[in-house]
Amino acid sequence: MAPSLRGHGIGGRLYERAALHARNEGVEVLQIQALAENAAMLAIARKRGATVHRHGSESEAYLKLPRADLESRLRELAGEYWAGLHYSLVAQSRIWVEMLKGFQSVRSRAIAAAKICSP
Template identity: 50%
Template sequence: MPIASVTTGADRLAAGLPAPPASGPVPAGGDAPHNTPQYAPWIPIRSLSPRHRDRIATHLLALPERDRYLRFGYAAGDAQIQRYVDGLDFDRDEVFGVFNRRLVLIALAHLAYPRPDQAAGPKAAEFGGSVLPTVRGRGYGARLFEHAMLHARNRGLDTMFIHALSENTTMLHIARRAGAVVQRDGSESEAFLKLPQETLASRVEQWVGEGAAALDYQLKQQSRLVDGVLDMIGEVRQGVSSRLGRAAKD
């Protein structure tokens, strides 16, 4: 079963649409289990900024139609997805991503924090995510959820929650495994996870993880640059060889 995609209030407002029912199971949001899933011991999760909007849009636009519906809770078209991306508030919320060696954004998470004018109550953050179909079953969804938990507690929040369709057994399992209390109401479910207080250890963990992910991204950038230069050299050599061959025939 796929991991749930969780639509945040920010998602719905940014898309310019009325609030839909609680978001549903999202193949786009996570890990469809394979027969023998293999989980990486460490996954570099990079914090994204406004300069990554194009990559975020490319990721979401690559989701199949069914995945888009499950990710956002409505049949999001290209224009609606673009409005959502344009409306992301990187100053208030946090957006995380996993890049492959070609710097393709293969997994994405949005952690929406409460607005400053929000009424008094639990200080809660809402989680939503997506994973491209070609890389599911590798633990990206679960790791994004854990990463969001760490960042939310280090922001001083005491709760993280999700909305999902009740059939989203994978996401609800992830939430339960993390210690969340899941409340089912017919076809929809809510999961609330109480977060521990931040500590020096949690701060250091976040700092080290962010530094390692940034270094990983830089190395991938350099690798792509080297690959591009080598490809260009190969094309030049091929062109020169072709011209020399034609000259010899003449």
């Protein structure tokens, strides 16, 4: 992950999202393999209850997942809905920004042309 994006909780949220999805798909144990030097990933796993075992230069983390229930399924569904809504809003805002840039460019050229043509 880019250094500027570290420390904002993105990795933890991705871990939680993966665990929730795995739980709802019937996975009983979430297993993560990471380099032992990847302290950030191992801290994320430990913070969320995973047991970490080190094997030389690699580590494995195991998290026993509870069975899926109505709440976990609704949380995943709501997360998907909000993610889709967020994506759509960001995409629409980019379109509007580009359109406004185009209008500004046309406006600037019109003003420059008017200055040239005025007596």
